Amino acid sequence: METDNQHSVLTTEDLSIGYYQRKSLNVVAANINLKLFKGELVGLVGANGIGKSTLLRTLSKVQTPLHGRIYLDDQELKSYKNLDLASKLSVVLTEAIASKNLTVQELVALGRQPYTNWVGKLSDEDVIKVQQAIEVTQIKELVHKRCYELSDGQLQKVLIARAIAQDTPFIILDEPTTHLDVYHKAYIMKLLKRLAFETQKTILFSTHEIDFAIQLCDKMIVMNREGFEFGRPKELIQCRAFSSLFPEDLILFDAKTRTYRIRH
Numbered sequence: 045m046e047t048d049n050q051h052s053v054l055t056t057e058d059l060s061i062g063y064y065q066r067k068s069l070n071v072v073a074a075n076i077n078l079k080l081f082k083g084e085l086v087g088l089v090g091a092n093g094i095g096k097s098t099l100l101r102t103l104s105k106v107q108t109p110l111h112g113r114i115y116l117d118d119q120e121l122k123s124y125k126n127l128d129l130a131s132k133l134s135v136v137l138t139e140a141i142a143s144k145n146l147t148v149q150e151l152v153a154l155g156r157q158p159y160t161n162w163v164g165k166l167s168d169e170d171v172i173k174v175q176q177a178i179e180v181t182q183i184k185e186l187v188h189k190r191c192y193e194l195s196d197g198q199l200q201k202v203l204i205a206r207a208i209a210q211d212t213p214f215i216i217l218d219e220p221t222t223h224l225d226v227y228h229k230a231y232i233m234k235l236l237k238r239l240a241f242e243t244q245k246t247i248l249f250s251t252h253e254i255d256f257a258i259q260l261c262d263k264m265i266v267m268n269r270e271g272f273e274f275g276r277p278k279e280l281i282q283c284r285a286f287s288s289l290f291p292e293d294l295i296l297f298d299a300k301t302r303t304y305r306i307r308h
């Protein structure tokens with residue numbers, strides 16, 4: 045259970061995110077104040093184009109904030125050197141990977157890069173972490189395949205394995221289960237939940253699987269046009285955050301079953 049004086053892993057203060065476009069400013073979201081703690085699985089949900097990827101890219105230092113501050117373990121994110129950041133934060137974004145020629149084994153082993161020496165030789169510990177990541181993501185039978193031979197869902201599991209092999213205290217994943225079938229969506233989400241709890245990692249992921257996220261996440265961030273709501277799923281249901289997420293002409297959030305229903 046968290047307390048007020050518990051040390052937060054990630055803090056944002058008055059954060060604004062968005063883009064500079066031809067000298068004008070496109071503010072995607074503003075006044076984002078978050079505190080994420082150790083051991084929490086946090087789901088980020090919201091309609092298409094609302095700004096989930098923009099937020100995750102900003103929190104991963106892939107893009108710079110328009111305004112405000114981000115702290116990772118009390119140090120400002122922008123002051124981290126890339127190698128130091130790689131031992132604190134692993135990221136699975138939706139962008140296509142550059143190295144599809146690598147085998148699955150090689151790609152997962154890349155997760156150990158922050159820890160290997162300059163020739164990139166894996167230590168015994170590195171080999172064990174890579175092996176464990178391959179086992180928990182159930183991709184053993186794929187290890188000798190090249191990444192371009194994989195289906196989208198298989199590649200998604202391999203990228204998650206790479207992040208797990210990186211073994212950082214904070215993991216960010218952008219829609220990690222989009223291409224997976226319903227069984228594997230549930231499997232990966234439960235795996236993330238277990239990882240967060242058992243290894244006390246902080247895991248933040250965006251998803252359109254709102255029902256599953258409500259069942260599994262410790263906390264959720266709900267982004268909508270008015271701003272965002274952040275809290276435990278139960279609290280968010282009580283304050284009707286999921287009801288105001290989409291226009292109610294077509295779907296309604298049923299607080300009893302915690303699912304969306306089609307309006308007939």
Ligand SMILES: Nc1ncnc2c1ncn2[C@@H]1O[C@H](COP(=O)(O)OP(=O)(O)OP(=O)(O)O)[C@@H](O)[C@H]1O
Nearest residue numbers: 063065070072090091092093094095096097098099
């Ligand atoms: N590289 C970019 N340059 C300018 N604007 C962008 C860029 N990427 C995204 N946007 C805009 O920022 C807004 C938020 O997009 P973003 O991809 O963060 O949404 P999202 O919530 O992740 O959507 P989805 O659920 O569809 O993946 C959109 O209006 C989009 O058009």
